[in-house]
Amino acid sequence: MAFDPDASKExxxxxxxxxxxxxxxxxxxxxxxxxxxxxxAQETVAVVGPNGAGKSTLLLALALLVGPQEGSVxxxxxxxxxxxxxxxxRRIGLVLAAPMLLDTTxxxxxxxxxxxxxxxxxxxxVRVDEWLDRLGVLALRNRSARExxxxxxxxxxxxxxxxxxPEVLLLDEPFASVDAAARSQLIDDTGRLLRxxxxxxxxxxxxxxxxxxLGTRMAVIIDGKLxxxxxxxxxxxxPCDEDVAAFVGVQTxxxxxxxxIDDGLAVVEVGEGRIEAIxxxxxxxxxxxxxxxxxxxxxxxxxxxQPTPTTSARNxxxxxxxxxxxxxxxxxxxxxxxxxxxxxxxxxxxxxxxxREGDLVEATFKATAVHLIGLKP
Amino acid sequence: xxxxxxxxxxxxxxxxxxxxxxxxxxxxxxxxxxxxVFRSRGLVLSVVNTGMALPPVxxxxxxxxxxxxxxxxxxxxxxxxxxAIILAEVVIATPVxxxxxxxxxxxxxxxxxxQLQGLGASRMQTVxxxxxxxxxxxxxxxxxxxxxxxxxxxxxxMVGGNISGQTRVLTTAMVLDVGRGNFGSAIQLAGxxxxxxxxxxxxxxxxxQSGKRH
Numbered sequence: 001m002a003f004d005p006d007a008s009k010e011x012x013x014x015x016x017x018x019x020x021x022x023x024x025x026x027x028x029x030x031x032x033x034x035x036x037x038x039x040x041a042q043e044t045v046a047v048v049g050p051n052g053a054g055k056s057t058l059l060l061a062l063a064l065l066v067g068p069q070e071g072s073v074x075x076x077x078x079x080x081x082x083x084x085x086x087x088x089x090r091r092i093g094l095v096l097a098a099p100m101l102l103d104t105t106x107x108x109x110x111x112x113x114x115x116x117x118x119x120x121x122x123x124x125x126v127r128v129d130e131w132l133d134r135l136g137v138l139a140l141r142n143r144s145a146r147e148x149x150x151x152x153x154x155x156x157x158x159x160x161x162x163x164x165x166p167e168v169l170l171l172d173e174p175f176a177s178v179d180a181a182a183r184s185q186l187i188d189d190t191g192r193l194l195r196x197x198x199x200x201x202x203x204x205x206x207x208x209x210x211x212x213x214l215g216t217r218m219a220v221i222i223d224g225k226l227x228x229x230x231x232x233x234x235x236x237x238x239p240c241d242e243d244v245a246a247f248v249g250v251q252t253x254x255x256x257x258x259x260x261i262d263d264g265l266a267v268v269e270v271g272e273g274r275i276e277a278i279x280x281x282x283x284x285x286x287x288x289x290x291x292x293x294x295x296x297x298x299x300x301x302x303x304x305x306q307p308t309p310t311t312s313a314r315n316x317x318x319x320x321x322x323x324x325x326x327x328x329x330x331x332x333x334x335x336x337x338x339x340x341x342x343x344x345x346x347x348x349x350x351x352x353x354x355x356r357e358g359d360l361v362e363a364t365f366k367a368t369a370v371h372l373i374g375l376k377p
Numbered sequence: 378x379x380x381x382x383x384x385x386x387x388x389x390x391x392x393x394x395x396x397x398x399x400x401x402x403x404x405x406x407x408x409x410x411x412x413x414v415f416r417s418r419g420l421v422l423s424v425v426n427t428g429m430a431l432p433p434v435x436x437x438x439x440x441x442x443x444x445x446x447x448x449x450x451x452x453x454x455x456x457x458x459x460x461a462i463i464l465a466e467v468v469i470a471t472p473v474x475x476x477x478x479x480x481x482x483x484x485x486x487x488x489x490x491x492q493l494q495g496l497g498a499s500r501m502q503t504v505x506x507x508x509x510x511x512x513x514x515x516x517x518x519x520x521x522x523x524x525x526x527x528x529x530x531x532x533x534x535m536v537g538g539n540i541s542g543q544t545r546v547l548t549t550a551m552v553l554d555v556g557r558g559n560f561g562s563a564i565q566l567a568g569x570x571x572x573x574x575x576x577x578x579x580x581x582x583x584x585x586q587s588g589k590r591h
Contacts, residue, residue, distance in 0.1 A: 060491070063494075063495050065491055065494055065495060086497075086499055089494065089495075089497055090497035092495070092497075093495070093496065094491075094492065094495025094496060096488055096491065096492050096495070098486070098488060100486070100488055100489055100492035102506060102509070102510060103509070103510055104509075112493075112496060112498075112506070113496035113497055116496060116497040116498045116499070116502050117497055160496065161496070164496070164497070170495070
């Protein structure tokens with residue numbers, strides 16, 4: 001369990017909303033088991049994980065809408081009981097993946113949460129208009145919610161939660177329903193609002209890009225367990241186990257054994273080759289060498305006449321290209337070097353080099369780009 | 378002519394009151410049925426659906442047995458009164474309203490309930506907004522309920538007795554007229570009945586359609 005107490009201490013002091021020893025079962029099967037998780041006053045925790053990992057269940061538990069079979073949910077240290085649930089729930093705002101707008105005007109939609117709390121009239125109108133404006137949909141205020149585009153609808157849904165100025169904001173895949181063209185702008189706008197009026201926020205998403213852009217912390221949930229909870233940079237560069245590594249896009253994962261260490265630089269024997277990496281492990285440790293595709297450089301090794309260029313990259317593995325897949329502005333190249341090494345190459349480089357499946361290439365990468373995960377022997 | 382007005386008003390009153398009582402019983406139960414998860418839910422649903430198809434004469438028979446002078450509720454002296462017809466019609470209309478409102482609310486996206494509660498709605502506030510979202514189906518349920526009782530004849534005859542000036546309603550009066558060969562009068566009653574059904578459903582349809590525009 002790589003729960004890093006420093007990360008939450010740094011960002012959030014005491015958590016505003018937290019769960020302790022949470023267990024949620026469905027049909028006798030344990031779908032979520034979280035010993036400890038919380039969100040601090042001004043931080044945005046991005047909860048990421050594959051589909052069905054239990055992210056949304058965690059969010060519903062935090063929203064006090066799913067009663068856990070075991071454990072407790074605490075809001076500002078106050079334990080949630082069924083009697084208190086409504087009272088405490090009114091300090092939380094929830095946004096779901098689908099906008100779930102009511103069949104009435106935009107304005108009345110945004111006012112609905114305030115009405116639940118008995119806030120009406122001018123006081124409510126002013127707040128509603130302010131948040132419609134901050135989300136850029138004030139002009140739509142008298143329109144029917146049924147006439148909105150996906151992006152507009154989700155902006156209204158966000159305004160409806162933001163207008164409550166809740167102590168905790170819970171967002172469940174809030175950008176998933178928005179079409180691609182409007183999504184990036186909405187993510188930026190949401191990020192700006194969260195920075196302008198910071199509040200404890202939990203963002204559930206399967207999209208690492210969203211998580212990286214909005215999250216001040218990132219919690220990875222896989223198979224109902226909290227695997228890693230850290231700042232996003234650390235999760236991306238130093239995933240704590242192989243599943244997390246695979247989820248955060250570490251494409252190259254080569255098992256091996258540390259055979260020597262010199263001044264913090266370890267040599268890992270992997271099959272027939274060797275990889276140098278920065279390590280805190282000792283000699284003999286079984287490790288997984290993790291490498292992000294953007295950290296790998298490819299060079300055609302067909303031209304023997306060309307001298308090997310001198311670079312600071314410590315690692316060089318030769319192999320045959322097995323697969324080339326287009327990924328937007330770059331191509332993802334899989335190279336069989338005994339183990340599979342994956343590199344992202346810009347389209348321009350790939351065409352200049354004339355990369356084709358079957359070509360013999362050399363993959364180079366720095367020792368500092370390699371992250372080692374300790375394996376149990 | 379006076380008798381005609383009296384019969385018309387009685388029909389409208391009896392059916393209206395029966396529909397209103399059925400709504401008060403059927404809507405809350407239908408809501409509970411739609412929103413709660415329990416083991417015998419399927420069984421309850423099929424009982425309700427059977428109730429929707431209950432032949433009115435069977436309902437009439439049951440109420441007649443109950444209210445008969447020597448029956449369990451015979452002491453109430455309700456048999457052959459408008460109240461007896463209302464009671465029978467409640468038995469007929471309640472399953473209709475219950476079943477259709479459960480279906481209407483059940484059709485709503487279950488995430489809507491989650492969203493409302495996530496915005497801080499209490500249980501009553503949640504139910505109110507769910508009804509509002511399902512208002513088209515609920516009005517349809519109301520129309521079906523009213524339609525099932527305004528046109529009903531067997532039960533009204535059995536428990537009302539078609540007593541002139543007391544329990545004679547449009548449908549039972551028509552049966553009597555046709556039996557006597559008074560087709561002119563029967564056609565007149567039929568016209569009133571149709572106009573009444575058209576009027577009430579017209580008002581409800583108008584409410585339904587104007588609700589749609591929101």
